[in-house]
Each structure stands twice: as C-alpha cells, then as structure tokens.
Amino acid sequence: MSSPAAAANVRHHFENAEQQKDASTIGMWIFLVTELMFFGGLFMAYFVYRQAYPDAFASASNKTDLLIGAFNTTVLICSSLTMALAVNAAAVGKKALLIMFLVATLLLGSAFLGVKTYEYHDKWVHHEIPGQHFECEGCKDSGHASLFFSLYFAMTGLHASHMIIGAGYLIFLIIQAKKGKFTPAWHTPVEMFGLYWHFIDIVWIFLFPLLYLIDRVHK
Amino acid sequence: MITATHPVETKKNYLNAEEGLKSWLLTSDHKRIAILYLISVTFFFALGGMYAALIRLELATPAGDLVESNVYNKFFTMHGVIMVFFFLIPSIPAVLGNFFLPMMIGAKDLAFPKINLLSWYIYMVGGVFTLYVLLSGGVDTGWTFYTPFSTSYSNGYVIAAGLGIFINGFSAILTGLNFIVTVHRMRAPGMTWFRMPLFVWAHYATSMIQILGTPVIAVTLFLLVLERGLHIGFFDPAYGGDPVLYQHLFWFYSHPAVYIMILPSMGVVTEIITTFCSKKPFGYTFIAFSSVAIAVFGFLVWGHHLFVSSQSIYAGLVFSVLSYIVAIPSAIKVFNWTATMYKGSVRLETPMLYAIGFIGLFTVGGLTGLFLASLGMNVHLTDTYFVIAHFHYVMVGGAIMGFMGGIHYWWPKMFGRMYSQVWSKVAAIIIFTGFNLTFFPQFILGYMGMPRRYHAYPAEWQVLNVLSSAGASILGLGYLIAIIYLLYSLKFGAIAPPNPWGATTLEWMTDSPPIAENFEVTPVITQEVYTYSAEEVLHVV
Numbered sequence: 085m086s087s088p089a090a091a092a093n094v095r096h097h098f099e100n101a102e103q104q105k106d107a108s109t110i111g112m113w114i115f116l117v118t119e120l121m122f123f124g125g126l127f128m129a130y131f132v133y134r135q136a137y138p139d140a141f142a143s144a145s146n147k148t149d150l151l152i153g154a155f156n157t158t159v160l161i162c163s164s165l166t167m168a169l170a171v172n173a174a175a176v177g178k179k180a181l182l183i184m185f186l187v188a189t190l191l192l193g194s195a196f197l198g199v200k201t202y203e204y205h206d207k208w209v210h211h212e213i214p215g216q217h218f219e220c221e222g223c224k225d226s227g228h229a230s231l232f233f234s235l236y237f238a239m240t241g242l243h244a245s246h247m248i249i250g251a252g253y254l255i256f257l258i259i260q261a262k263k264g265k266f267t268p269a270w271h272t273p274v275e276m277f278g279l280y281w282h283f284i285d286i287v288w289i290f291l292f293p294l295l296y297l298i299d300r301v302h303k
Numbered sequence: 304m305i306t307a308t309h310p311v312e313t314k315k316n317y318l319n320a321e322e323g324l325k326s327w328l329l330t331s332d333h334k335r336i337a338i339l340y341l342i343s344v345t346f347f348f349a350l351g352g353m354y355a356a357l358i359r360l361e362l363a364t365p366a367g368d369l370v371e372s373n374v375y376n377k378f379f380t381m382h383g384v385i386m387v388f389f390f391l392i393p394s395i396p397a398v399l400g401n402f403f404l405p406m407m408i409g410a411k412d413l414a415f416p417k418i419n420l421l422s423w424y425i426y427m428v429g430g431v432f433t434l435y436v437l438l439s440g441g442v443d444t445g446w447t448f449y450t451p452f453s454t455s456y457s458n459g460y461v462i463a464a465g466l467g468i469f470i471n472g473f474s475a476i477l478t479g480l481n482f483i484v485t486v487h488r489m490r491a492p493g494m495t496w497f498r499m500p501l502f503v504w505a506h507y508a509t510s511m512i513q514i515l516g517t518p519v520i521a522v523t524l525f526l527l528v529l530e531r532g533l534h535i536g537f538f539d540p541a542y543g544g545d546p547v548l549y550q551h552l553f554w555f556y557s558h559p560a561v562y563i564m565i566l567p568s569m570g571v572v573t574e575i576i577t578t579f580c581s582k583k584p585f586g587y588t589f590i591a592f593s594s595v596a597i598a599v600f601g602f603l604v605w606g607h608h609l610f611v612s613s614q615s616i617y618a619g620l621v622f623s624v625l626s627y628i629v630a631i632p633s634a635i636k637v638f639n640w641t642a643t644m645y646k647g648s649v650r651l652e653t654p655m656l657y658a659i660g661f662i663g664l665f666t667v668g669g670l671t672g673l674f675l676a677s678l679g680m681n682v683h684l685t686d687t688y689f690v691i692a693h694f695h696y697v698m699v700g701g702a703i704m705g706f707m708g709g710i711h712y713w714w715p716k717m718f719g720r721m722y723s724q725v726w727s728k729v730a731a732i733i734i735f736t737g738f739n740l741t742f743f744p745q746f747i748l749g750y751m752g753m754p755r756r757y758h759a760y761p762a763e764w765q766v767l768n769v770l771s772s773a774g775a776s777i778l779g780l781g782y783l784i785a786i787i788y789l790l791y792s793l794k795f796g797a798i799a800p801p802n803p804w805g806a807t808t809l810e811w812m813t814d815s816p817p818i819a820e821n822f823e824v825t826p827v828i829t830q831e832v833y834t835y836s837a838e839e840v841l842h843v844v
Contacts, residue, residue, distance in 0.1 A: 097412035097489075097820070107414040107488045114480045118518045125522035125552055129537065132548055140543075214535045214542065228543040234535045238526060 092270045105272060112276045116283050119246075123287055126242065130235050130294060133228070140228035142299035144220060147212060148236070149203065153296040156199050157288065163192035164285045171278040174261075174271035182274070183261050189281065190254045193247055200244055207233070236295055243291060246284045253277055316719070316816040331416035332819060337402035338717075339423050340393060345786075347389040347430065350437075354382035356779060359741075359772040367759035375758035376443035377459065381436075383446030388468050389430055391702050392560065395567035396513075397426070397478055399709045400506045402717060404482060406810035407500045409491025409828065411820040414484040422477040429471030436460045436467065445756065447557070450538035450549045454530040462532050465524045472521045475563070479513030482506050491809075493828030500808045500832055501577075501590050505570025508594035512559045512566075512601060520556035523549065550612055554605035562601040565665075565697060566594055568705025569636055572658045575712050576640050578806040579655040580647025583833045586639045593632035593639075600629045610681045619678055626676035633669050637662060652804065653727040657708030660735045664700025668693060671746065686756070689749025695742045707734065707785065714789065715803045719816040720796030726788040734781035740774025807833050 092101035134141045170185035211219035214230040214237070223229040257277060260266065266274055317334045327335060357378050361369040370378070405413050413419050436442055442459030444452055453461050486499070486507050526537045527549070536542020538549040577584045584590055606614060606622030614622075640662055649655070671693040674680050684690060711731075715721055744767040749755075753764055760768065802811040813822050 095416075097410070097416065099825075103488055107484050110487055111415060111418075111480060111484045114483055114514055118476050118480070118514050120518075121515055122518035122522050125519045125555075126526075128552070129526070129548060132545070136545070137543075216534065230536060231543045234529075234537055234542070234544075237535060238529060238537075242522075242525075 101269070108272050108276055112279050116279065119283060123239075123242065126235065126239050127290070127294075130239070133231050133235065134294075134298075137225060137228035137231065138299075140223065140225035141232045142301075143222065143224045144229040144232035145295060145298060146301055147210075147220065147223070148296045149206070150296055150300065152199060152203055153292055156196050157292050159192050159196045159199070160285050160288050163189050163196070164282055166192060167278050167281045171271075171275050174266045174274040175268055177268040179261065179264060179266075182266065183258060186254060186258045186261060186274075190251060190258070193251050193254065197244060197247055197251070200240065204237075207237075213237070239291055239295070243284065243287055246287075250277075250281055250284060253280075314814065315818060316814060317819050318718070318816050320819045329420075331412070331420055333401050333405050333413045333416065333419055334717075334817065334821075336416075336419050336423055337398050340397040340401060340426070343423070343427065343430065344390050344394050344398060347385050348394075351382055351385035351390055352779065352782070354378050354385070355775065358382060359775040361758050362760070362768050363772045365760050365762045365765050365768075367757075370758065372758050373443060373458075374441075376445075376756070377441035379756060380442050380445050380459070384442070384464060384468065385433060386698075387446055387560070387564075388471050389426075389433060391564040391698060392475055393426060393478070394564075394702070394706050395571060395709060396482070396506060396509055396563075397422070397474075399571065399706075399713060400482065400502075400509075400567060401478070403713060403810050404503055404506055405485060405489065406813070406817065406821050407503050407808050408486065408489060408494050409809050409822065409826040410485060410489035411822075411825075412489075413481045414489055415481050418477050419481055422474040422481070425477070426471055426474035429467045429469075429474065432463050432467030432470065436464045439463075447553060448524070448527060449553075450527065450530070450544075450546045451540065454527060455539050455541065462528050465528050465531075469521050469524045469528070472517045472524075475513045476517045479510035479517070482510040483514065486510075491826050491828060495828075497588065497591070498828055498832045501573040501584060501587065501594075502567075502570035502808075504591040505566045505573070505594045508598040509563055509566045511595075511598050512563050515602070516556040516559040516563070519552060520560075523552040523556070547609065547612055547614070550609055551605070554608040555602075558605040558608065559598075559601040561694075561697065562597050564702040565705075566597060568661065568702045568709075569594065571705045571709035571712070572640065572661050573636075574806075574808065575654045575658040575708050576643050577833055578712070578804050579650045579652055579658070580644055581650075581805060581835050582643055582647040583835070584639060585642035585645075586635075587833075589635050590639050593635040596632040597629060600625065600632070604629055604676075607676050607681070610678060611685050616678070623676055623678050627673065630669060630673060633665075637666055637669075653722075653724065653731055654708045654712035654804075656728060656731040656735075657704050657711065660731070661701060661704040661708065664696050664704060664735075664738070668696030668700055671696065684749060686754055687749035688745040688753045688755055691755050692742045692745035692749055695745070699742070700738055704734075707731070710789070712804070713810075714792070715799030716810060716815050716817070718793055718796075719799050719814075720792045721799050721803065722792035722796055723788045726784060730781050730784040730788070733784065734778060737774050737777030737779070737781050741771050741778055742774070744768070744770045744774075807835060 092104070094101050094104050098104040098107070166185045166188040170182055170189060173181035173185055207213060211217050212233055214234045218226070218230045218233070220226045220229045254277070257274060260273070317332055327339065330336060358375070361367070361375055361378070367375065401413070401419065405411070439460055442457070442461055442464040444457050444459060444461060448461065448465065486503060490499070529535045530537050530539060530542070534542070536544045538544040538546050540546065573584055573590055604622055604626040606618055607626045610619050671689070675684055675690060675693060711722070711727060748764055748767050751764070753760055799815045801813065801815050809826055810817070812826065
C-alpha cells in the first residue's frame with residue numbers, strides 16, 4: 085500500500101486509478117441500460133395488454149393488497165437510503181458504519197422478499213396463479229384477467245430475482261468490508277452495487293403504481 | 304542464466320507467454336480470448352453448415368425422400384439457431400473485435416478482461432444447451448420460435464433451445480458493454496474519436512445494438528419459457544394473449560441483430576479496402592456516422608417482418624418507409640468503398656478479393672431487401688425462397704465474406720505466419736462462385752413462389768434446386784480448403800513480418816504475433832489515421 089496506484093487497486097491494463105474508476109462507472113451505467121431494456125420488454129407487454137383489456141386489468145389489479153404493497157414500497161425506499169449511507173460511509177472510510185449500513189440494507193431487502201413471499205402465498209391460496217386452476221372472484225373478463233397475473237408474477241418475480249442476487253452480493257460486500265478491503269481511495273464495488281440497488285428500487289417504484297394503484301376502487 | 308543455454312531465444316508473445324491448457328482457460332488477455340472464440344465459433348459454423356448440407360441434400364429431389372417433414376423442420380431450425388446465435392452474432396465482434404479493437408486504439412486490453420473471459424464461458428454454456436437440444440432430438444419451430452406453435456404445440460425441446468439463446472445473449476451483452484467502455488476510456492494519448500480506425504466505429508455502433516437489443520430478446524424468450532413450461536400465458540390466445548406481440552418483441556431485437564452481424568463486417572471491409580488501395584478511405588466521417596445511423600435506424604424497422612401478420616396497413620406503411628431509409632447509410636458505405644478504390648493502386652491480395660466480393664454480394668442482398676420492404680411486393684414474396692436468398696446474400700455474402708476477409712487480413716498478425724497466397728486466392732474464388740450458385744437460383748425459385756420450410760416441391764423446380772445444392776457443395780469445398788491451408792500455415796507458413804500488407808493502423812505497429820500487453824510502450828498518436836506515405840499525402844492534397 086505504498087504507492088497511490090497500489091492503494092487504489094489499479095489493474096495492470098489501466099494507466100491510473102481515475103481511468104479505472106471511470107471505466108467501472110460507465111460500465112455499470114451501461115449495464116443498467118441493458119437492465120432497463122430487459123424490464124422494458126415486460127413493461128411494453130403490460131402497456132399493450134392494459135390498453136387492450138382495461139376492464140379485466142382494472143378488476144384484477146384490485147385483487148392486489150394495497151397495504152402490503154405500500155408497506156413494501158416503504159421498506160425498499162428505506163433500504164435505498166441505508167445503501168446511500170453505506171456508500172458515503174465507505175467514501176469517508178468509516179468501516180463500522182459501512183458494515184452497519186450494509187447489514188441494514190440486507191435486512192430491509194430480506195424483509196421485502198419475505199413480505200413478497202407472503203403475498204405470493206396469498207395469491208396461491210386464492211387460485212390467482214395463471215394456469216389450469218386460475219380463478220378470479222369477481223373479475224370481469226377472467227380470461228384476460230389471468231394475463232394481468234401472468235404479468236404480475238413475471239414482473240415482480242424478475243424484480244425479486246434481482247433482489248435475491250443483490251442480497252447475495254451484499255453478503256459478499258459485508259465480508260469484504262469486515263476484512264477492511266474498502267478504503268476512501270478504493271471502494272468501487274460498494275459504489276457500483278449502490279447504483280444497482282437503487283436501480284432495482286426504481287423498477288419497483290414503477291411496478292407499484294402499475295400493479296397496485298391504477299384504477300383502484302376504494303372499498 | 305537461461306539465455307546462456309538458449310542462445311536463440313524466441314521472443315515472448317501472447318501465444319507463448321504462458322504455457323498449458325489452464326493458462327488458456329483462465330486467461331484474461333483479450334487476444335487469447337479471441338482465439339478461444341475463434342475455435343468455438345468455427346466449431347458451431349461447421350455444425351450449422353452440416354445442417355445446411357442436409358437441407359440442400361433433401362432439396363436435391365422434388366420428393367421429400369431423405370427425411371420426414373418433421374425431421375426437416377428440425378434441420379432448418381437447428382441450422383438457423385446455430386448460425387444466427389452461435390456463429391454470426393459472435394463471429395466478428397468476439398473474434399476480430401476482441402483481438403483488434405483494443406490494439407487499434409492503443410490499449411493494453413479491454414476495460415474488463417475478466418468480464419471478457421466470462422462472456423466466453425457464458426457463450427459456451429449457451430452452446431452446451433444447444434448441443435443438448437441437438438442430441439436429444441432437436442427443435443422444430445424455426446429459429447423465430449413463433450407462438451403459439453412454440454409454446455403449445457411443438458414437440459421439440461423449445462425450453463432448452465430458448466434457454467440456450469437466453470444465456471448466450473448475455474455473452475453478446477457483455478462483449479458490447481466491454482467494447483463501449485473500452486472505446487470511451489481506454490484510448491491511447493492522442494487517439495481522438497476521429498482518429499479511430501473505422502473498424503472501431505463499426506464495432507461501437509454494433510455494441511450499441513447489442514446492449515439495447517439483446518436484453519429484449521432475453522426477456523421475450525424468458526416469457527416464452529414461462530408460457531411453455533408453466534402455462535403462464537402471455538402470447539397464446541388460449542390464455543388470453545396475443546401472438547403478434549411476441550412477433551413484435553422478437554423482431555425488435557432480431558431485426559437489429561441483422562446489423563449486429565453486418566456492421567462489424569463493414570468495418571472489416573473498410574480496413575481491407577483502405578490497406579490494399581494504400582489510400583485514405585473516401586469520406587471517413589460519412590463511413591463512421593453511417594455505422595451509427597444504421598444502428599439507430601435499425602431499431603425502427605422491425606415491423607417489416609409483420610406485413611402479413613395482422614399489423615395495421617398504416618403501421619406497415621411507416622415501417623416500409625423507414626426500411627427504405629436504412630438503405631441510405633448502407634449505400635453511403637458502398638459508394639465510399641468504391642470511391643476509395645477509384646484511382647487507388649488496388650492490390651488483389653486474398654483479403655481484398657473477399658472485400659470486393661462483399662461489396663458485390665452485399666449490394667445484391669441490400670437491393671433485394673428493398674423489394675421485400677415494399678408493401679405490395681412483400682405480400683407476393685413473404686415466406687418464399689426470395690426471402691431466404693435475400694438474407695443469405697446479406698448474411699453469408701456480407702457477414703461471412705467479411706469474416707473470411709478479416710481472418711485472412713489479420714491472420715499474419717494473430718499467428719505470425721503467412722498462409723499460401725495461391726491456395727487462399729483459389730479458395731476465395733471457389734467460395735464466391737459456390738455462394739452465387741447456391742443462392743442466386745433461390746431468388747428465381749422464390750419469385751416463382753417456392754415457399755420456405757418445406758421438404759418437398761413440384762418437379763418443375765428441380766433444375767434450380769439442383770443448381771443450388773451443387774453450389775452449396777462448391778461453397779463447402781471452398782471453406783474446407785480455407786480451413787486446411789490456414790491450419791497448415793500455423794506450423795509451416797512463412798514467418799510474417801510485423802506489417803505484411805503495408806497498413807497504417809496501430810495493430811500493425813507491434814510484433815506479429817503481438818506481445819502480451821500489445822505494445823512495448825503505450826503509443827502516442829500524433830497524426831490522422833490512415834496516413835500513408837508522404838507522397839500519398841501530397842497526392843491527396
């Protein structure tokens with residue numbers, strides 16, 4: 085750890101730490117663009133079908149649990165906050181704080197996934213899983229209502245799988261942080277993971293109104 | 304001292320810097336990864352070619368007598384899947400782009416060497432899925448996997464095939480991501496954007512398509528697998544879905560994918576033509592921006608695959624016009640190549656033969672694309688052999704000609720050996736002849752109404768079909784000769800000098816084969832790209 089290049093973990097093919105950092109940042113943003121296109125295909129399918137079968141979608145989306153959805157949204161936004169604080173803690177070199185915030189992010193993420201599992205189970209119990217045994221009590225046009233649930237499971241499922249991958253990487257980051265790998269000069273993985281985590285949050289910020297809020301009927 | 308016992312020590316290069324299989328499988332050197340890709344794509348090319356041979360063998364006689372229609376369906380599906388996803392898409396970017404893009408901009412490696420290696424492993428995993436499909440009984444949907452046949456009726460291994468392509472997609476995404484970051488952040492001092500070789504511009508545009516398009520096919524196949532595997536409906540009308548949505552999502556990627564295949568080839572051809580004319584390419588900025596324009600417009604034309612799929616005629620009209628617009632940047636390139644050759648001192652070395660072949664064949668392929676982009680004509684030609692002939696002129700006549708040209712152009716740099724000049728020219732001419740004999744009759748067959756994807760046809764079309772099958776065997780012979788003399792050259796070829804063709808781009812300024820980090824010292828660029836001799840500069844002025 086004598087030279088600045090060594091402190092910043094500069095790999096052999098880069099000229100300096102700045103170039104390496106820039107490359108990682110651009111790379112991460114481009115990766116997020118690909119993620120955007122990945123989810124984009126699903127959003128497109130959602131818009132097309134919502135437009136084509138508004139009644140079926142409206143009645144089916146009223147089946148979702150608004151309270152649980154809102155709670156989970158809050159949990160996820162809080163996890164974004166703790167992640168942002170973790171990045172900041174890494175940047176100023178506060179190791180204990182970094183670990184604390186990473187653990188908090190992991191816990192909040194796990195809470196989200198736990199609640200999501202409960203929601204899925206609830207759908208299972210009510211036969212709201214598309215397929216042979218699909219039932220949708222009180223739904224208009226139940227043939228197309230099942231499309232809503234197809235999209236619901238595909239979109240939230242893909243989102244959840246991103247959360248699971250994120251949670252796995254968080255564990256890795258926590259171990260690395262404990263070993264003291266991150267310094268103010270080099271904490272790129274924490275920063276890049278922060279971008280990823282915020283991205284998943286933003287996807288949910290769009291999923292929540294699309295799946296839970298539009299055409300909500302107050303009971 | 305080791306040098307004392309070995310007075311004639313060979314200079315270290317990327318090939319012998321480390322020894323052993325492990326040093327290859329765990330390498331992070333972009334040049335070695337390119338070689339890994341070269342071996343793998345050649346394998347898949349041979350495999351896809353085998354299916355092509357079986358198809359042409361069946362079509363040599365009017366009766367469906369070699370295989371049953373069901374097996375024939377599997378032949379053309381496997382041919383399409385392997386050639387498109389496992390050969391054409393990775394061929395030039397992952398082999399030649401991987402090897403030369405960093406060298407051309409004076410970098411030591413791509414920005415993310417480990418991700419580069421990861422992309423190869425992902426490609427191989429996707430390939431294993433495809434091999435599994437092949438060995439377990441194949442898939443019969445056509446490479447387009449149209450629903451609801453693929454999700455509800457097909458007896459083939461749709462899920463495994465879909466997952467193979469899904470996984471393979473990430474390898475293309477990672478390669479594209481790596482290239483974009485490398486071009487942005489790894490250029491040597493003085494290597495401004497407009498000093499980059501046009502090969503790099505072509506790859507930059509290709510990478511844009513890869514990162515924006517590939518995720519969409521990935522998610523589409525993900526939905527396809529869910530529908531087939533778990534009966535969660537998206538596209539099948541039986542589940543309330545719309546099969547046309549599948550076609551939109553599929554072609555939103557798969558039309559731009561055509562440009563993933565052809566743009567790198569155009570980059571290769573530009574390099575070859577400028578080198579073998581010893582002349583600056585005519586209209587550098589036009590060629591550079593036409594690559595970008597093709598990438599952009601390429602995303603706006605997918606609807607021309609749905610002219611007869613219940614798409615509204617007004618949408619059809621717009622897509623038709625937009626498809627015509629793509630012809631403009633493509634034509635700009637053809638004109639610029641021709642203008643570069645005009646009054647140049649053209650040397651007809653093997654790579655140049657391929658490049659000239661490319662211009663002619665791509666022009667035919669491009670112009671017949673205009674036939675298909677016009678609404679009325681398209682109704683007559685949809686799903687006929689005219690379409691097959693058109694896209695093979697672009698894919699084989701374009702993309703593979705470019706790949707072969709590029710391999711011959713850079714072979715001395717990659718392996719430090721020269722191949723036989725005579726045999727390589729013979730093979731190039733055989734390939735050109737065989738190609739035209741294979742696919743030109745198909746234009747006529749298609750125009751007369753022969754539909755694609757059938758294993759039998761009326762007897763009056765036999766002459767043209769036999770010509771096509773004969774051409775295919777000539778084409779195959781050409782590739783075989785090429786593989787033989789190229790492999791032979793690895794051991795017995797003459798030692799290649801650093802710059803055998805008198806090229807000006809950076810990759811020729813280092814050893815053949817290059818050292819592990821490409822350059823002894825990071826090059827500093829002080830002049831424009833493609834500056835030939837002083838006389839040349841004066842001549843141009």
